Amino acid sequence: MPVTLDKIPPLAPRPARPRIWLWLGLLLSGLLLGVGGTLLFGDETLPQKPDEFWRLALGVPFLSWCALGFGRMLFHIGEHAAADGWDEAREEVLIRKIRQGRRSQQVLGVSWYTALRAPGEPPASQLEALLSATKALKAQPSRLDLTTSGHSRLSGGTDADLKRTLQRILASVLADLAPTLARLPDGAPLALLLELDSGLSEDQWRQVWQKAWRGSGIRQATSPVEGSGLAALDQWLDQRIDDQALLMVVAVRFAPEQPEGTAEVAVGLLFGNRLTQTTLAPIAYLHRPEEKRKSTSDDLLYATRQALDWVPLDAQSIKQVWRVGIDVQREAAIATVLTEMPVAVTHKQGICNLDALLGQPGKASPWLAIAAATQMIESGAGAQFIFSGGGAGTDSLWGTVLTPVPTLSK
Numbered sequence: 001m002p003v004t005l006d007k008i009p010p011l012a013p014r015p016a017r018p019r020i021w022l023w024l025g026l027l028l029s030g031l032l033l034g035v036g037g038t039l040l041f042g043d044e045t046l047p048q049k050p051d052e053f054w055r056l057a058l059g060v061p062f063l064s065w066c067a068l069g070f071g072r073m074l075f076h077i078g079e080h081a082a083a084d085g086w087d088e089a090r091e092e093v094l095i096r097k098i099r100q101g102r103r104s105q106q107v108l109g110v111s112w113y114t115a116l117r118a119p120g121e122p123p124a125s126q127l128e129a130l131l132s133a134t135k136a137l138k139a140q141p142s143r144l145d146l147t148t149s150g151h152s153r154l155s156g157g158t159d160a161d162l163k164r165t166l167q168r169i170l171a172s173v174l175a176d177l178a179p180t181l182a183r184l185p186d187g188a189p190l191a192l193l194l195e196l197d198s199g200l201s202e203d204q205w206r207q208v209w210q211k212a213w214r215g216s217g218i219r220q221a222t223s224p225v226e227g228s229g230l231a232a233l234d235q236w237l238d239q240r241i242d243d244q245a246l247l248m249v250v251a252v253r254f255a256p257e258q259p260e261g262t263a264e265v266a267v268g269l270l271f272g273n274r275l276t277q278t279t280l281a282p283i284a285y286l287h288r289p290e291e292k293r294k295s296t297s298d299d300l301l302y303a304t305r306q307a308l309d310w311v312p313l314d315a316q317s318i319k320q321v322w323r324v325g326i327d328v329q330r331e332a333a334i335a336t337v338l339t340e341m342p343v344a345v346t347h348k349q350g351i352c353n354l355d356a357l358l359g360q361p362g363k364a365s366p367w368l369a370i371a372a373a374t375q376m377i378e379s380g381a382g383a384q385f386i387f388s389g390g391g392a393g394t395d396s397l398w399g400t401v402l403t404p405v406p407t408l409s410k
Contacts (some may be wrong), residue, residue, distance in 0.1 A: 002303060003111050006405050007147070009314045010080070011072075011086075011087055011090065011091075012083035012087055012276070013083070013354065013407070014080070014083055015076055015079035015080060015083065017076070018072055018303070021278060023069060023072075026068075027061075027062070028240075029066045030061035030062070030064065030065050032221045033061065035410045036400040038051075048158060050076045050344075052130035061146035061323065063402075066204070067338060071361075072200075079196070080162070088195075088354060094119075098206070100237075100238065101269075101288055101306075101310050102281055102287070102288065102310050102312075103237045103241050103274075103284070103288055103289065104237075104274060104276055104283075104285045104286060104287040104288065104310075105233070105236075105237070105247070105272065105273065105274070105286045106271060106272040106273070106274055106280075106282035106285060106286075107269065107270070107271060107284045107285070107286055107370070107374050108180055108246065108270040108271065108272050108280045108282055108283065108403070109176070109177045109180040109181075109268070109269065109270035109283075109285045110123075110268070110269060110283065110374045110378075111172070111173045111177055111267065111268035111269075111371070112265070112266070112267045112268070112368060112371035112372065112375070113126075113154055113155075113169065113172060113173070113265065113266040113267075114126050114130075114131040114135060114136065114152070114154070114263065114264075114265050114357070114358055114368070115136035115152035115153055115154060115155060115263065115358060116130065116136050116357075117155060117336050119155055119157045119374050122202050122272060122332060123373070123375055124379065127372060127375050127376065127379070130352055130354070130357060131272075131352065133352075134355060134357065135356070135357050136152040136263075136358050136359075137150060137151065137152050137261075137263070137357065137358060137359045138150065138151075138152070138333030140153065142255075142256040143162060143165075143199070143254075143259075143301075144162075144199045144255055144257040144259075145258065146282065149259045149260040150260055150261060150359075150399070151256075151260060151261065151262045151263065151359050152258040152262075152263045152358045152359045153264045154169060154254070154264045154265070154266065156402035160365060161361055162200060162255055163200065163204060163205075163208050165254075166198065166200065166208045166252075166255075167206060167208045169210055169252065169254060169266045170208065170209060170212035170213075170250070170266070171212045171215060171216065172250065172266070173218065173250060173252075173266050173267070173268035174212060174213065174216035174218060174250075176218055176266065177218075177268050177270055178216055178218050178247065180270055180280060181219075181246075181306075182217075182218075183217075183220050183279065183280060184220065184246075184279060184280070186220065187220075188244075188246070189202060189220070189223070189244055189245035190220040190221065190223070190245060190248055191213065191224075191225045191226075191236075191240075191245045191246070191247045191248065192222040192223065192224055192244075192248050192249075192250070193228075193232055193247065193248070193249045193250070194209065194224070194251075194252070195228055195229070195249070195250070195251040195254045195363045195364065195366065195367070196209070196250075196251070196252045196253075196363075197252070197254075197362045197363045198252070198253070198254045198255055198256070198257055199254075199255040199363075200254075200255065201258045201299050202324060205388065210328055222248070223245070223332075224246065228363065228381075229363065229366055229390060229396070230289040230291070230340060230366050230379075230388070230398045230400065231291070232396040233247075233286075233289060234273075234288065234291075235287055237288055238272070240273070240320075241273055241274070241275060242275055242276060243273060243276065244273075245269060246272050246277065247269075247270070247271040247272075247273065248268070248270050248271075249267070249268070249269040249271070250268050250322070251265075251266075251268075251363060251367040251368070252265070252266045252267070252269070252364060253265050253266075253361050253362045253363065253364045256267070256362070261359050261360060262359045262360055262361070262362065263354075263355075263358035263360060263361045265358070265361045265364050265368050266364075266372075267364055267367040267368050267370075268308070268373050269367055269371060269374075271286065277409075281405075282313050282405050283378050283379040283405070284374045284378070284402050284403065284404060284405060285286065285401070285402065285403050285404075286370060286374075286401075286402050287305075287309065287310050287311050287364075287402070287403065287404060288310045289398045289400040290303045290304075290306045290307035290310065290398065290399050290400075291303060291396060291398050291399075292398075292399075293399065295395065296307045296333075297332070297333040297336045297337065299401075300330075300333050300334070300336075300337050300397065301336070301340055301398050303397075303398075304337050304341060304399045305341070305398035306342075306399075307398075307400060307401055308399075308401060310401070311383075311401050311403060312326055313383055313401060314405065315341045315343045315383060316343070316400045317341050317380075317383045318343045318348065318383050318384070319345065319381050319382035319383060319384065320351075320352065320373065320376055320381060320382075320384045320385070321338070321350060321351045321352070321357065321384075321385045321386075321387070322351075322352050322354065322366045322369040322372060322373055322384065322385070322386045322387070322388075323351065323352070323353045323354065323369075323386075323387045323388075324353075324354040324355055324360075324361060324366070324368060324369045324386070324387075324388050324389070325355065325360055325361060325362070325365025325366070325388050325389035325390055325397050326355060326387060326388070326389045326397065327389065330389070330397065338351075343349040343385070352372070354368065354372070361369065362390070365388050365390060366386065366388035366398060369386040369388050369400075370386065370400070370402065373386060373402045374402060377402060377403075377404050379405075382403075382404065383401060383402065383403045383404070384401070384403075385399065385400070385401055386398075386399070386400040386401075387399060387400070388400065397404075
């Protein structure tokens, strides 16, 4: 569930102070009424008894005024106490919400493959290709029916047996993460978020996954994670921040049924909770993602600012912006946000549009950008910002920040 600070009630209204002239006028009016009332309705002998006359004419109104003023003062103090209590409770809720919103995950392991990474090449090669705007999106036969369409395909996957090709891809991802997991005990809990978008049926690709997992040599048993995309990560930060388990994400887009404008990618990520994970050194910190709630530029601007505030981070600290899984219709909204935010990037430098270079990665969109941004941080770069959607036909759009690990904590 998103952490929403704008839904917190405002500060309590402060009670107005008693108006001194009103109370002085009330005192004078009471005294005049007391004298007049005593003269009109008092005993005929009262004028011959001045002490008793003035006690009755002035004393009673004055004492009544004092009692009324004391009651008004108590009421005013009570209103202040109630307002203070409201504000203190609101402050506690606000602090709790901010602490909850500023939770983050350690990025412990990364594996990512795109069409720009040839077999045997290190991941840095595809990062350099992306940063130099090398385009892999081109017209080529699809895997399923060999019709020509504009898309990008993972390198080294020309085998006609799609299941065997997918198994090789999954095996490569798991092989990259296995050395990190090998440093943990066999019984270490491991949660798995598996997102696979493929032209293969679910039964087929799950069989392939099981075979790749058995051959990976990873000793830890996994438990499934409900949800998908960054919403699942957001839910993890809310509900499982004290969990001992690591979170493994494996996201693959392979042989889509409609390949036009798509990208084949394979991503593996390993996350750890900062409160419980102390064995492995983190590569970067992934902070709470923020989703826009309405289809407006203002709401996207709010989500972007909130994502930065969760760090907290000055927009000038952002050294690279990544865009992925975003429809053309949202180009203007993102351009507006980048204009409003004083980020140290421009449309010609510091912004990498993965959709334009690779095609849309579908469900793997946010994970691909996180992997690329983590690789960027690992190479020595500063904070990274990600705009990620779910591809064509989806309305979700998230803002996410990754930051380097402070030197003293490494």
